[in-house]
Amino acid sequence: MASNTSKKPIYAIAGPTASGKTALGVELALKVGGEIINCDSVQIYREIQIATAKPTDEEKRGVPHHLIDYVDPNVNYNAGDWARDASAKIVEIESRGRIPILAGGTGFYLRTLRQPLFESPKTDEGLRERLKTIRDKRGSEHLHKMLSRLDGDAAAKLFPRDHPRVIRALEYFLQTGQLFSKHQPNRGAPPDFSDRITLFVLNPPRSELYDKINRRTEVHYSSGLVEEVKHLLALGVNEDSNALGSHGYRRVCEHLRGERTVESAIEKTQQDIRNYAKRQLTWFRREAGAVWLNGFGDEMGVGDHLFEPTSE
């Protein structure tokens, strides 16, 4: 039944923020008859706009974009949700005879698609809140000691200060009564389309990338980022949400709370994003079979060379 689609390619375009993934993705889509599936953990949210670098209609050039602007900003979406949604989208797009192109910088999401997470109950927000309260009062190290008693193997693999992971392991045990360390290795089988994914990683010169990030951030602020945040807060978007915790938004919230000046918010945002870009590169270096493209996506050009493997 899948004889026709089984040989068709699926593309993924990754790379650090501001490396031109959108431009390259759209160009590729126009060339091969593709549709974009967003693979960015922040662009999935509705409402938040200016600092997310979501493609404008002009940039989309008529190419359909999926999994953008479709989750309520007060919902905390996660990698498992995305993998499920993206898989469904891939199937749907291919059923129409089109080529799926995954574009975005969230490496964890992409990996989750290719190497599914193990079975796990949905996050219990109430439990998570309680654990966070303990973290705030007694410190992450205390939670780590708790985990040592409940699931020593899991604790041994984590640094005591790595609270998100310590909390996750604790949550799993508390919700299921079973050891996180025992179940974590049980990844699901990769989806049957996973070996048809060709991953491109954009890698522009570091200093030019940093310059671009700095400039882009200033544009975001001068385009009314602060006003946007005020508006979102007035609409009832939670300051603690993942959406408002993202680059730019987080620092504006701090400014609005009187904790820093606008100038400081801009500088800090630029710093946040530069550091983030570096971490993304670290992540992608580990991705198996990636084709590295040394440059910005908007100056790449989708010629045949794009399909020939290079190394970093």
Added chain:
RNA sequence: GCAUGGGUGGUCGAGCGGUCAAUGGCAUCGGGCUGUAAACCCGACGGAUUAAUUUCCUACGUAGGUUCAAAUCCUACCCCAUGCA
């Protein structure tokens, strides 16, 4: 011009006679990452050298001095900040 406080590694900032290549923060670089991932965490970080927690070199404004020993004390000079004129 006088007074006072300062000049420390890419940067901010501790140190104020020896255990100082010099605490710590930041930047930078590298790494990790199994349902918060634009999150979170770990490491390196003057230069050269070694099998090594090895050895050597260069460094705390500049130039001298005191001392077995100075980033730390003294003198002069340069520069900065604030106050008085």
